[in-house]
Amino acid sequence: MRSGGVNPNATSYNILIAAYCRAGRLERAMVYLEKMIEDDSCKPDHVTCNILVSAYAQRHMYLESLTVLNRLANMGCKLTDYPYNCLIGGFAKAGDIPRALCLLETMIRNGFVPNVFAYNPLIYTLCSSGDVGQAYELYEEMEDDGCVPNKATYNVLVKGLCKVGKPEQASHVVSKMIQNGSLPDPSAYSAVIGSLCKVNEVNKSCDFVQEMISRGCISDAVSYSSLIKGLKDLALLDQADILFRRMRERNLSVTITAYNTLMESFCSLNDMVKAMKLFRTLCDKGLEPNLVTFKVLFAGFINREQYDEASYILQMMLENKFQPDESYWSTLMGGFFEKGKFHKAKSLFLFMIEQRGTLTALAYKALLDGFLRKGMVNKACCLIDQMRKKGLLPHVAICIAWIHGFCHRGKFDVGRTLIEDVKGKGFLPDASTYNTVLSGFNGVGDLLSVHALVEEMLNFQLAPAIEPSNSLIRSIFSRGKLLPAYELSLRLIDAGTRLDCSVCNDIIDGLFKADRVNEALKLLEVIQHQFSRDKVNHE
Template sequence: MVLFNSSSVSSFSSLMKSGGKQRRWPLSPHKGKWQQKFNEQQAMETLMREAEIFEKQRQNPDKPHLLSALINTFNIHECEPTPYAYSFIIKTLAKNFWFDQLPPVLDHLEEVERFEPPEFFFVDLIRIYGNANMFQDAIDVFFRIPKFRCTPTVHSLNALLSVLCKKSAGLQMVHQILLKSHAINIRLEESSFHILIATLCKIKRIGYAIELLNYMPHCGYNADVTLYSLILSSMCEQGEFSSAEVMDFLGEMQNTGFTPNAGERVSVIKVLVKDGRGMDALDVLNQMKLDGIKPDIVCYTMVLDGIISAGHFQKADDLFDEILVMGLVPDIYSFNVYINGLCKQNNVEAGFKMVSLMEQFGCKPDVVTYNTLTGMVCKIGQVRRAQDLVKEMGLKGVQGNLHTYRILIDGLVSKGEVMEALVVLEEMLSRGFIPRSQTFDEIICGLCEKGLVCEALKLLEQMATSDATPGTRVWEALLLSLGFKSSLLETTSTILEDLIWNSPG
């Protein structure tokens, strides 16, 4: 068997004679790639060290350009710059706000290099320009992508849309961007619609967001529950949509097969209650339960308030009983709403019983609770009971507020207890509460009717120090008490008013 022919032997002999120095076979492809990777790694480490030096010399106006460092470093290590190296350079320039060096880097990448940069390279660059509010530069990079031997897709378009949608200046450019991107065959995808609709909701252009939502099927996409939820929540929060419009959108959402979550139902209920549609709010609550969503006490309280405001008191009683049956613990707001409903029915005794129930639940009545009951007992003429209730407040550590004093003073005046009302007024002033002019007027007139003119004049003086303006009826009451004839009342009271209004200081 012949292993070598004459030509092979001759070649082998020549190689042996030369000592193997004239190797004709190329290096192993595996060994070549390994060497290239090693050189690139060494170049990259050197470039990073160079960048650190440049950053320390940030204030030096003669600092060298990082592009030169990039080229020189990779030349020294006998390898070509990589996309990662360019990405590092761009991020370093952006971190140090050396944006003036970015154009030469991009020009060199476009005109000199031959590799194909990955699209994420341009996505990062678009975001860098966007964070610096350099919107036009971000747009220029997007439409320049093909010149870098890269094909732009919806990923880079979405990056640009996200950047532009953050600022009003960028929003104005979105329409043109969409038109131009369509011209270069970049189609909007579901992710693009999410960006645009979320932005429209954020800037409170909900109507446009709904139009875009309805346009999605024309592009071959169906809106998901996230978009419906976003728009529904925005409609409820914005406050410019009627409850009818909110309910229409809720119905559309449900017709598409999406079930609103608990938070979205609560937002809808809030809109309905605010619009005086308490029974519709009750319907939404009942639908929640049918859909397997257990309403919490906040949700029940809003509906309870809505149906009480609508005058459906029997429904309110049933709903409060349901709260207890469901095992929910009413909070202070729930009790106050229900007590207010009982007082609207003039069922004061039931209101007081409810206070006892509150304490059994460990829920301490607050100033709203007491004010509601105080107002009701004053309304039915039980002023003494109102005074006792206010004393009970103090004993239980609940401080009365401005509304407490107003309720009590009005009740005392209506019963003719003017001197007691004056005592309450003085306590009110000592606590720093400023009464309405009407409150002063009521007491002054009441004092005049009882012939207590001196007290009335003192209160008038105190009224002036409180920056309150007496009404015409006050002057009439004072003049009558001082013996003026009724025919002179109108003229004299007018003169006194002018003196008060036009006096210095």
């Protein structure tokens, strides 16, 4: 520009400085600030200051930003309140309250009147850090200076005061807020309600709600329901009960949510008498119970093992056109089994089929678990056959649990079949599951099944249990099958099964007598190696 005979003015410099700032090249922007200062034809103005202060502040370089502000102010540059607001907010958010407050004083001393953009970040940070007292002093100061707080100011301060246990002061702030034409957020008046309840000021809490209602801030039904929930969340159930009765005495509208909240509280305290009394009251008032109502009562009775009462709630759900999912039925069936009420459990199962037409594995599982727990093995066997035909075998983990359950009841053949079911799902049962069935067959002397399972386990590189393995080797050896007994012994030892010394000695002795010296020495070497390995692992 100068080469063309035109001197740059402040606008030219500001455009150039702003461009460098947008590009993130603040060092180049500062070079042109220096040139601008040295230029006799123009000087930095408030626009220059705003651009640079904002650029540094956006990058959280607040000290550099403050340096620019102070330098331009000391040069006599005419400033606006923007850079002060920008930096006060920046320092406040960074947690540097002392510097932010110092800058606020400087701003006032330089003739500027701080607005909400200066005060709000300070009040927010002070409340967040727990220094609500100083935040409240700033709030009073801004009112004295004629600065009208906005909704954000009030909400932050109200929540902060409630957090430190000053609900009455908070309610006063809410009143001032309404007078100034702002309505509090639901979270703000809920904070006041909860805080008053915490200090057992239920009456004042009710008065506060009434004031909010009378001012048209909130509806009565929603407000009282929120209040009851707040009391319940604070474990102030006695106060919630008092408030609930007061609502009814005043003929105030009570929502189903309020009933559900209080019923849930009574259920959590195992006071099902009061919970059911509320249920009958809401029905008498013409309110329709919803799914939450029944869910709360059902869970309450189940937790108290009052299964007949839970069954009644289930029936009520159906009468009110709600369809319980299978978890309700399954839980109730399990409860009836626990109490020895087998006929009720089975009747419930048949009723489920009647209601739903088809059932998932979850419902069958509940009945089968009950049969197993009570030793009704034949019924369990029939049921699992039905499940298999319907393709309803449940998750692998449940099948494995059933394997152990059936084997515990002496139904090893069912356990064996379930192993095949698990494999059919693409999973391999662990050695413990196999050995449960294996030990069962061994216990009843079914060595053919033992042999088949041992071979299967070895093929899957699983270690068969010691006792069945010893029994099998003895059986093979006693039938004169020396080499098969020898070969199987090697495979078992290699898989990690520790055979009895007497079994191994008999085979070694037989091999020597049969002039199978190499085989005898091989087995002896393998046994010694296993013994050494076990000794190292034990140490």
